[in-house]
Amino acid sequence: MAEGKLSGKVALVTGAAKRIGRSIALRLADEGADIVVNYATSKDEAEQVVAEITSRGRRAIAIQADVSKKSDVDKLFAQTDKEFGRLDILVNNAGIFYPAKFEELTEEQWDRIMNANLKSQFLCAQAAIPLLRRGAGQSHIVNISSLGGLLAWPAFTHYCVSKAGVIMLTRCLARALGPKILVNSVAPGTIQFPGEEPDKEYIRQVPLHRTGTGDDIADAVVFFVKSDFVTGQILPVDGGRTLV
Numbered sequence: 001m002a003e004g005k006l007s008g009k010v011a012l013v014t015g016a017a018k019r020i021g022r023s024i025a026l027r028l029a030d031e032g033a034d035i036v037v038n039y040a041t042s043k044d045e046a047e048q049v050v051a052e053i054t055s056r057g058r059r060a061i062a063i064q065a066d067v068s069k070k071s072d073v074d075k076l077f078a079q080t081d082k083e084f085g086r087l088d089i090l091v092n093n094a095g096i097f098y099p100a101k102f103e104e105l106t107e108e109q110w111d112r113i114m115n116a117n118l119k120s121q122f123l124c125a126q127a128a129i130p131l132l133r134r135g136a137g138q139s140h141i142v143n144i145s146s147l148g149g150l151l152a153w154p155a156f157t158h159y160c161v162s163k164a165g166v167i168m169l170t171r172c173l174a175r176a177l178g179p180k181i182l183v184n185s186v187a188p189g190t191i192q193f194p195g196e197e198p199d200k201e202y203i204r205q206v207p208l209h210r211t212g213t214g215d216d217i218a219d220a221v222v223f224f225v226k227s228d229f230v231t232g233q234i235l236p237v238d239g240g241r242t243l244v
Contacts, residue, residue, distance in 0.1 A: 004032030005226055010084045011035055012076075014067050014124060015094030017042035020144065020191060022049050023214025024091055024221050025060075031222055033089065034059040036080050040066050040094070059084075067094050068115035070123055077127040087131035089225050092121040092166075093144045099155045110158050117162035118169070125173060125183075132181050140225045141177075143170045143185040144217070147238055150187060163187075167234055174232030182231040184224040188217050189238025207240035 011028045015021040017039040025035050026049065035053050037060060039046035046062040053060035061083055065076040080087055095117040100109055121143050132139040148156055149163030170185040177183060190202045192211040199211050220237045224230060236242050 004030065006089075007032030009033045009088035010080070010086050011089035011091065011225075012038060012080055012087060012124075012128070013091040013093055014038045014120065015040070016091075017046035017049060017062075019193060020188065020214050020217050021091075021093040023218045024093060025049055026052060027215065027218035027222055028089065028091075028225070029053040029056055029058045029060065031226075032058070034084060036060070036076075036084070036087075037062045038065055038067065038076060038094070040064070067120040067124055073120075073123045073127050076124075077131060081131060086135055087128060088135060088139045090124060090128045090132065090141045091144070091221060092124050092141065094120055095144065095162075097156070097159055100158060102154065102157045105158055113158045113162050114165075117159070118165040121166055121169060125169075129177070129181070138179070138228055139181050141173065141181060141183045142221050142224050143183070145170070145185045145187045145234065147187055147189050147236060147241060150234075150236065150242060170234065171232050178231055182224070182227070184231060185234045186217055186220045186224070187234055187236045187238070188212060189236065189241045191217060202239075202241070205241070205244055206238065207243060210239060212237060212239060 011033040013021050013025045016025040016037040029035050037046050037049050050060040050062045063079050065072040143166050145166040146163040148160040149167045153160050174183040190199050190211045
């Protein structure tokens with residue numbers, strides 16, 4: 001494989017075993033980075049991602065960690081440091097999504113989605129800082145948020161609040177960690193993968209008349225991690241949904 005702009009850099013992607021996280025991990029590897037593939041329960045899928053990356057000539061390891069738990073997060077970054085001795089890019093991708101009527105929303109559901117979507121990004125960013133500051137150049141955090149953090153979806157109030165928190169976390173960290181660490185966020189619209197039922201209403205509504213792909217999100221992540229004068233920004237990747 002030809003050397004990419006990210007050659008020699010190390011990226012950690014949370015929730016990288018499947019879907020968007022997998023797409024991001026593979027794309028960063030194609031750009032030259034070595035990859036830490038974090039997963040919670042999808043061990044087989046994580047190992048498949050590692051195999052794909054190593055077949056492309058990059059180093060990769062899979063590390064199990066529930067990134068909503070500080071003890072797991074501490075171990076994740078300690079293992080990353082031990083294996084690679086550096087970290088240049090953190091992509092906070094892990095998260096969950098499910099509907100619940102607000103009047104029926106339980107405390108357990110609220111806590112679960114806040115822990116998975118927001119607390120995890122706080123914990124990982126905090127744990128990553130010493131490693132991200134170690135290198136000579138700039139380093140990057142990219143938080144995956146959502147259109148749900150920008151638009152009000154009543155059936156997903158808990159989800160929307162968690163992703164709105166991610167957006168404000170991104171902005172606060174960009175001010176707190178600059179100029180060494182640049183922090184940005186990608187806010188996906190509806191992203192679908194082969195075999196999934198097409199979201200016909202979304203396709204009809206948005207100006208580009210299609211749903212997004214994992215590669216669309218990976219492209220946006222790569223834009224941020226190659227940029228050295230962009231921080232604190234939220235980039236909707238949505239086919240124009242925020243215009244409707």
